[in-house]
Amino acid sequence: MKLHHTLAIGALLCAAVVTAALAQQSINSNQMANSLAGVSGNNRLSMTGAQMRQAVLDYIRDNPGALPPRPMSFPQLEGLTQFVVEVDFDFNSAVIRPSSYRTVGAIADALHHPLLLGYGFLVIGHTDSVGSRQSNVGLSQRRAEAIREALVEPFGVNPAVLDAVGMGEEQLRDPAHPTSGVNRRVQLVNVGKKFCFGRSGEQFLCQ
């Protein structure tokens, strides 16, 4: 009995430390899950990831220049819940740095949260303006795919609910400072319910 109590107190202390550590890094998977669920969780994205990827390339072709003349707008994403995180990659590479492993794990925790069961998500990668616009689309696409790959294995997120899009530098967060680090980010978007569940627990694609 005493042993059990000690273990329980030990476990509580551990939990407190973990929570504090998460808060310190300002990545909290419950917070993330709540943001991604939100009020407009019933909205649905009206275009596929493939169509978005094509739209980015079309935008660059139609709006040439060293920098995007204005941030590309995606009205289809309005009304969808989202969460923005920072993930560190090796320079000019799609390899996630160990310093960001926790962030990717927190994304996995959030996507497995009961509030988000059955929903689909876009992983959208953004770069700063260093390098050509075309190459940044490619780099951010590979980075978004690297996050998707890690979420699927080992973290067990269903690959059917995840799509990856590279936005390059087409939506700079701070267009006045295009090379600033604040532009490098990963955006998670809830694209709506993908899988529905029947009364006896069977799973099917929502209509």
Next chain:
Amino acid sequence: MKRTSFGLALLILIAGVSAASAQTMSYAEAISQIATVCKNDIARYCKGVPLGPRLRACFDANAARMSPQCQQTTGVVYASITRRATAQRDIGDVCSADILRLCGTSFADANLVTCMTGLAPQAMSPRCYQTFVDTGWATEKARP
């Protein structure tokens, strides 16, 4: 000698506690243990290897050369991740009878998790209860 037996006792204690504890780690906590404990081993043997299946394969391929701490951590961490991911994937099948009987709802929404969290462990089949604990959902819900 004394030090060895102390270390051994500690190892046995750790092993005993992990076997007895019913909790799996959150994915964030699990993978950050690898980032911390295996930092040097990753830089040495797995530099540029992407997080995901290839990192795990790199750990497996270099197990003999890695520090004992990293080797032990990867073992514990991947076991926890796999147990949680498997539970989250399979709970619908494992618990379908209990869910229908006790919660009267279809599987897999937040309401159902609230229902299951409110149940006495004995109300569920032991396998369903263990799977529910392994998902980590009971503890996630408890946190604000």
